[in-house]
Amino acid sequence: MKIIEKTLILQGEINKFTVPNLLNRWEKYTSQKLEYIDLEKVISIDSAGVAFLDVIQLKNQDSFRKLLNIPINISQTIKTFSSLEITVEAIKRERSGFIENIGNSFFKYKEAIVDISYLTTEVIFWSFVGIFNRKGQRKDSVIQQSILIGMEAIGIIGSLSLIFGLIMALQSAALLRQFGTEVFLADMIAVLMVREMGPILTAILVAGRSGSAIASEIATMKVTEEIDALKIMAIDPIRYVVVPKFNAITLCMPLLVTLSMIIGISGGLLISIFYLDLSIVTFVTRVLEVLTFSNILIALLKGVVFAWAIVIIGTYFGFKVEGGAEGVGKATTASVVASIFAVIVLDAIFSLEYLGG
Amino acid sequence: MKVPIISVKKIVAKYGENTVLKDVTVDIFPNEITVILGGSGCGKTTFIKNILQLYKPFSGSIKIFGEETVGLFPEEFNKILEKIGMLFQNGALLNSVNIFDNVSIPLEQHTVLPAEIIEKIIKVKLNLVNLGHVINLFPSELSGGMKKRAALARAIALDPEILFCDEPSAGLDPITSENLDNLILKLKEQLNMTIIIVTHELASIHRIANRIIFLDEGEVLFQGTLAEAKNCGIQEVEHFFEVGKFGD
Known part of the structure; x- marks a missing residue:
């Protein structure tokens, strides 16, 4: 590369490998005003080379006149890959302001609540x-x-419930022993597992396991047009895909909650026997005394309500998917987060039941 | 005599117990458009994916630019891949980034070109496929045909020496398909690209093909020019052109 009388003379290959070097060398000449670029000695050029020519021409647009001695074999390449005559305007994305974003979020959540209400009605129907x-x-x-x-x-639910029961019993046992009230360990574990830990632990595990599976399955079906195919075959996707999951979870959740409660309490029983030296009879008697029928009924009802929330939220995010594989991932993550959030909020609402004692 | 740019010798490809390619021997010559033909499930896509090592062949030899690629370490094969572009059947654009970023990936990964030059290359490549206006959009916002054209822009971003296209015209209207063929011819003429295309579109084959490779049940039934293919005396090959001539 050299400049003679306002003419830049290029030679050899101008391609993606030589352009960075040419640009560095060009930096030395930027103060000079160019009128011509002589390409007589250029052997070959690619699109990066043409972009390099465009950049030089644009930087000298006040003085530049034309390219000289363009070899026939590269003239068409320059014509094809030159960006100088591109007039197409890119579609611009409008950016919304802060207030607009708040408004959009409000309408989005409002729409989501309406959609979820319709979906719930449809599924139950x-x-x-x-x-x-x-x-x-x-x-x-x-x-x-x-x-x-x-x-x-x-x-997974059984083993985690057992571990939870053991942990809670161990943590409490030492404290209760200080006051000589070891026998109340049975009361505490029974109440905690039945009223709180059994249903919520089961729900969180089911949300992570089955809620995510429901969301990703439906989202994938939507992305791969399987949902559209069902519609074309005059099959209601809610009835065909969602209702079986809804029925299954409604049946399974009370059983899983019961299992969690029994195994969790068994964890407490193990600690009572081996750490606090309580007898099985004492432990079981205390548990049966403290638990009421309504406690158990509410726990099972909680399980069913949590299960419905998990299915409905998974289904909602599954059907709302946009885009391809990435959309499926986003829908799955959003569904798990929303399900766990909903389960905890619903649990808080159920807890009001115990306000009176 | 021309030296082949890709030389495939006796490759066998298997999916489990199912043999998809049986002793396929093929030469692909530089600066030619080679069309791979054959019925559905005959092993066309597997053949391309074997060459590109997306599936490893069970046995055989594949030479690209004269270098044996079967058994190469991934880092060594990546150097060869830098000179190759591939247009996948469904585009295979990354959905998480916009079209500009999709096309910029090979340029940013394999060159040290400054951003200013990269931007110009991307604009030109997208303009060549008539997508200059969608530069800021995401793949999910494009139609199937647009995605395919954007994917072609990405495949040619580095001006590869070899370009593979898996069914480039499938799902495109005849005008867009013809424009795509013209672009492929332009790339071949102006950048001396070697182009390997899997297609069923006879109109497209007539416009662009220099050489035909016809696969049937994993075996090469014919390789030669289009004119030779039409009168090769092989029933399956002649029947293929006969049945499809309505589309000429």
Whole structure:
């Protein structure tokens, strides 16, 4: 590269490998006003080379006249890859302001609440109708879903409930022993596991396991146009895909909650026997005395309500998916976060029941 | 005599117990457009993916630019891949970034070009596929045909020496398809690209093909020019052109 009388003379190959070096060397000449670029000795050029020529021409646009001695073999390449005559304007994205964003969020949440309400009504309706009319549902789908949501969760829910029961009992046992009130460990574990930990622990695990699976399955079906295919076949996707999951989780959740409560209390029993030297009879008697029928009923009801929230939220985010694989990931994450949030809020509402004692 | 830019010798590809390619031997020559033809499931896409090592062949030899690639370490093969572009059947754009960033990926990863030059290259490449206006949009905001054209812009971002296209015209209207063919011809002429295309579109084959490779049940039934293919005396090949001539 050299400049003779306002003409930049280039030679050899001008391509993606040589352009960075050419640009560095060009820095020395930026003070000079160019009128011509002589390409006689250029052997080959690629799109990076053409972009380099464009940049030099634009930087000298006041003085620049034309490219000289363009070899025939590269003239078409320059014509094809030159950006100088591109007039297409890129679509501009409008950026919304702070207040506008707040307004948008408000309408978005309002819309979400309305959509979730419709979805809940629709799911409950078709679930009820499904008792009398099996049409529009996959054969044995409730059993399959019960195995997926219920049976396959037994291991994880059982083991975590046991660990929780052991931890709570151990933490409390030392304290109760100081006051000589070891016997109340049974009361405490029973109340905690039945009123609180059993339902919420089960719900959080089911939200993480099955809620995410529901959201990602429906989102993938939507992205791959399977939902559209069902619609084209005149099959209601809610009835075909969602209702079996809803029915299965409604059946399984009380059983899983019961399992969690029993195993959690068993954890407390182990600590009572081996750490506090209480007898099994004393422990069981205390547990049966402290627990009421309404406690157990509310725990099971909690389980069902949490389960419905998990299915509805998973379904909502699944159907709301946008884009491809990335959208599925976002929908799944959003559904898990929203389900756990909803479960905790609903649990807080249920806790009001115990305000009176 | 021309030296092949890709030389495939006796490759066998398997999915589990199922043999998809049986002793395929093919030469692809520089600065030619080679069209790979054959019925659905005959192994066309597997053949391309074997060459690009997306699936490793069970046995055989594949030479690209004269270098044996079967058994190469990924880092060594990546150097070869820098000279190759691929247009996937469904575009395979990254949905999480916009079109500008999608096309910029190979330029930013494999060159030290300044941002100013990269921006110009991207604009030109998108303009070549008539997508200059969607530079700020995301793939999810584009139609299927637009995604495919944007993916082509990404595939040619580095002016590769070899370009693979898996069904580039599928799902495109005839005008867009013709424009795409013209662009492919331009790339071949002006950048001396070697282009390998899997397609079923006979109109497209007539416009662009220099050489035909016809696969049937994992075997090469024919390789030669288009004119030779039409009168090769092989029933399956002649039937393919006969059945599709309505689309000429």
